Amino acid sequence: MISKIFLDKVATYNGVEFAPSKVNYIYGGNGTGKTTISKVIANKTAYPNCALEIEDEAIDKCVYNCDFVKEHFSQSSSVKGIFTLGKDTKDAQGYIAKKKDELDQLTKNIKGNQESVKKLKGNIQTEIDSFEKQSWITKKKYEELFRVAFEGYMGSMKAFSKKCLDEKTNTSELIDYEKLVERKNVLFNKSSVKHEQISNITVDRIVELEKSNILSTPIIGKEDTQIGELINKLKNSDWVNTGRKYLIESDSKCPFCQQPITNDLNQEIEDFFDESYEKQFNLIKQFKTDYESCVTSMLTTLETLRQMEIKIIDLSVLDEKIEILKEKNKINLMKIDKKLISPSNVEKLEIISDVLKDINSVIASFQDKIKQNNQLLDNIEEEKNKLKNEIWRFVFEELKPVITEFEKKVSGYKKGIDSIRKIISKKSGECRNLDQEIKTKEAEMTSTEYTKNEINTTLKKFGFVGFTIDDADAKGSYKIVRMDGCCVEETLSEGEYTFITFLYFYQMIKGSIDPTGITRDKIIVIDDPISSLDSNVLFIVSHLVKDIVSDCNNNKNNIKQVFVLTHNIYFHKEVTFRGARENLKQHEKFWIVKKLDESSSIDEYVDNPIQTTYEMLWRELDNLDKVNKATIFNTLRRILEYYFNIIGGLDYEKCIHSFDGEDKLLCRALVSWINDGSHFVNDDMVMYVEPEGIEKYLSVFKLIFDNMGHLNHYNMMMKIENSTETVT
Template sequence: MRGSTALPEWWCLAMYLAHLSRKLRGLELIEGIHLANEGSYDAIGTSLDNLKQLNFIFGPNGSGKTTISRIIEGSGDFPDCQITWANDRPLETLVYNKDFVENNFDAESSIKGIYTFGENVEVANEIRRLKGEYDAIKNKIDNLQKNLSGEDGVSGKKKERDVLEAQLVEDVWAAKKKLSELSAAFKGLNNNKKGFCERYLTEVRENDATLRDVSALREDAATVFSGELTKASTLPDQDSSSISILEGSAILSRKIIGKEDVDIAALIKKIGNSDWVQQGRKYFDQLEGQCPFCQQKTDTAFRQQLEAYFDETYIADLATIDKLRDDYADATEQLLNAYSMPDIIESRYLDRELFKKDVAALRLALHGNMERISAKRKEPSAPVTLTDTIPLLSAVNAHIAAANKKIKENNDTIENLSARKEALISQVWRRLLEETKVIYDKFKDETAGLDKAILSIGEKISEEKEKLSKRRCEIEKNERNIASIKPTIDEINKLLGSFGFTNFHLVESSASGFYEVKRADGSDAKRTLSEGEKSFITFLYFYHLVGGSFSASGGTNDKVVVFDDPVSSLDADILFIVCNLIKAVVSEMRSGTSAIKQVFILTHNIYFHKEVTFEKRRRDADKKDKTFWVVRKTSQRSMLMEFSENPIKSSYELLWREVRQKPPSDTTIQNVTRRILEHYFKFYGGIDPEDIIEKFDGKDKMICSSLLSWVNDGSHFATDDLYMACELGQVERYLKVFQKIFEESGHGGHFRMMMGDDYATLSVDETHNTDVASETFRILENA
């Protein structure tokens, strides 16, 4: 059973220490029981801990003893209770309580037969031999488990490996933190160290991704893991080939001069500046034949020679220069405008700063070339060399190409996002594996030997478990050969007859494997048994079940036996026989050769408790295998109290123990004190209760009268079982009157002796509400 209520830390620690102790001694039994939210046990709960082979639990009816037996049996649902077994290995449990009686003797069906061994000595010896081998194999398995998991179940080879793995977890986790910018690759594991290491070990075995630089992984991660990916349009490519063609025009490098076979050509050549002459022509034309330089009137022949010198070829070359200048200007303007388009300069995939810088350099070069072309037009005879803009154009276009590459990657990523993520995650893990290679190699070397040992031990455990299973089968096969329900009938009938129960007996039922209870005349006796008869035969039935089984096999299974109030409705002589039979079960358990490993005895009967706990030889060693408990019930809850020795000395001592209890029970203190007075003063004799009553006044007199009411009514009357809770002030007042009765009667010494260290003069506030005392007196008088 696993409870939902958290168990107290002290109880868990106690169970751990008890577990260690029993592991060392090789005992398999119940170490502790925690009870909460069941029957008379509240949510806080109470516990039986450090349990031993023999455990005595005393408590009044209704205090919660049967709840304990039901939890041990495990047949019900007890969500907030828990049983702790040594070695975490539950045993078979046999529980005698009222449920056992109802299930086996109150039902309409026949009684299940109990299989016990017959008289085949040879087979019995074989079973004994096989059981010895079975136990030896089980011990070997336990030793192997200790080697594997340690004495405490949390050490050994597995613990050594766990320590190394825990260190690997920490080391790998620390390495992961260095890749914090790539944490998206570890999604779902960023807050789970153990899960992260498990994935790490899987990656060690399976990851064959490409090893990439961390910076490249970060760049990809910024895109793939961004969660904000949208498709982007490709930046337009710009055709700058026309500019390169115009810059290579031959007219720029050629000297453009007039016709050399004209007479004036010698003069112009002598001057060495045809461009100067050409520029002066427009003034010559404006002056209508007058020389713009010397102001002399020229003749017609001079005009004709100028026109002949600057012929059509010259004019055509000038026109070519003009067109080159215009075309270059148009191409420059278009290109620079295209580079300034928002789709380009605002693109997040473009390296904007470098792009602007390179465009500025290109613009400067283009404008410079335009100025040179204009200079050529002014001085056609002077060759002109333009700046080569091809490298600058290439630099600018390279930025656009790089942006388009990123745009393509972005769009491809969107179309294949899952695959890209998977690939990138594998690459990030591959990077982590590379950076932790030294760590993992060390872990692998240190765990190799441990893994081999753990595997070997595990295989040996499996082999031994297989042997254990075979021995179990052989034992059961032999048990079936000699097991029968007939010996149980004979033994029970023999015991019934020896104690005077001669008017009924057990017989085999017509249905195989069952019993019936019959009268001497053959009639069914099951429904007509008295309470005493039924109690005795059901106990004998259970007693034989302890040494047998409901099936033809399983009689030698290790088991825990519980006796819960087995003497209800039994006469004293039968009670004595039941005590001795239970002692025989205990003795068999203590021998160490029995299948019985642990016994619990629960009762409310003081006489039975004293008989069953009595041992002729009282040795300290006897205390090491048993515990004593009392179930104490108040109006609110039941509590389990452990004692180092048997707390039940006598019925009279038990009553005084209730008086000494701190705090005193508010449900029983009235009847307890009254019975002490009845027992003591009737035994002592010569005491006149009326004289004692007269020594009290007021409400104390009424309380005294109620406590001594046995004078007129006898020792057993209705108020013996009266359930009435008192407030704390009422309890203290009753105790004060109780003490004063002894003192006023001259028996104060007896009171002090029985109270021992708890003796004190009790005081009560005399102003306490007398209505409470009066009402109490009235209830007792009218009961």
């Protein structure tokens, strides 16, 4: 069944879409675009800008329009025969019907499985959409810093998410975020330059000085003299040594008590502070000089380093350590000076080599950065590509939990789809076997004879006795012949030609021009089949169309959907009349095709939108208790005039003479004005009827339709369910 029709750039349609129902009545004037609809349904491939949304692309589309007549029918040559099973093959029909039911059930199961596949695909798409959104969040998180790697994927959520999935095979080293940013700032910064490498602070000499025991060794004089024993006993060598300077200036008097000092005592004091003492004391002085020189040199180097402009490193991290170094140096110098003042004291230096090692560790990190910077700039293009791969590896790892869950779900859905497709494949094979079995049986039992007899019976039944169809020379073909057996040779009237072509189409719906296609499902399209038909034949065609609609509603003859297109109001009213069958409403839709400013449109209606003045006249007869006595006669006369004179044609005298007595007079009264020439459905002439005469006129009014063979129309317009035998 067709669920949607899209018409664009064809005839006067520009982007028009509508959703048809099971049964569709499409009304529109000539030239509005009805036939275009039938042509698109018949052969969509000829109209590339149009589209049909259809459940089964292989379903037969039987379209009656001018193209059908040209393709299948000719007065002067043979036409293809219509194969049917005939009425005498009930066993074969039962067999085929059973197999067709099995085929339909299999097809239904396949459609159910296809829906399951469609649902699973929908689930996959939902997961894809969700993953794309999550990956896009990651993209937005890093796009400013990692734009250099994201180029080419910035504008498409789908492309970015696919790239993330593709990075599953990325074997680049996993680098942390800070390092990636740092490398990016170097490689993609136009102001980046190479830098001279910096050197470590040499600590060997300061370590050697720190290990020296010169400050921790007390310096005293000679101990093997009497004065030496006393000085050592009193532990005042530093005090005595200081006094020596004053003894020289006091003319051998004690600088403390002013008593004369003998030469022997003076000599003993000098002997106590011998050459060894002086040598050790000078070592302390030299130690201070060496120490000061070493530390000053290191501090100078550090200050020089601190003043360098190297943007890729933060030299300020050295400031705290340099201050610690200076503070310890200051303490150590004080300790050395204290040792010089009191050589006998034991002093211990503050260890500064540890601070220097810490400083060298920082300098080593600086050296690594400078080295990396210079290496990056030496191979900048290669390093840029390497960095991009490392960024994508970083992004993949961040999304890895999401990707793992996404792939797990999608894999499950795909396995489900594969499993169902295997079932579909198996059932499709069973369908093909069943279809071939049905075709084989059809080929054994079908013939064109039954259809020929049916068409000829219908022609005879409705007064077309001047011609019939017969078997042509070519097997499985027909020809149209006169009663003497000669071909009609283009002598059929337009009405006769139209009628027999529609009968041919009507029978083709029940059968097939292919001996193995009788039971295939069909979509029926009927485009204005009533051209040049008189009212009686028009009614018959309308009735046949209603049979087709009825078969569709009742799921008979494999008719799945019907489209009826017309510009004729009477034909439209005939085929859309439901009578008491309101249950059909759920299957039917009404459409009106309009063309304005060379552009066609299609409007949908829940109820039949075609309400004519003619139908409104009939509605005046619905309630006899409320009928207008002043206008009833005029209403009856106008109905007769419109139907028999304008639509059908009426032999007035024959009509009048079909009545007797008073009924004949009443009939003459009703029809006497019809041929006046100045009266139409919309005239407003009024004739008053006495109340007691109303029922008589209404009775004769009905009899006129009955006597002239149009009782079906009367019943239809009065909404009386037609109980007469269906015309076939």
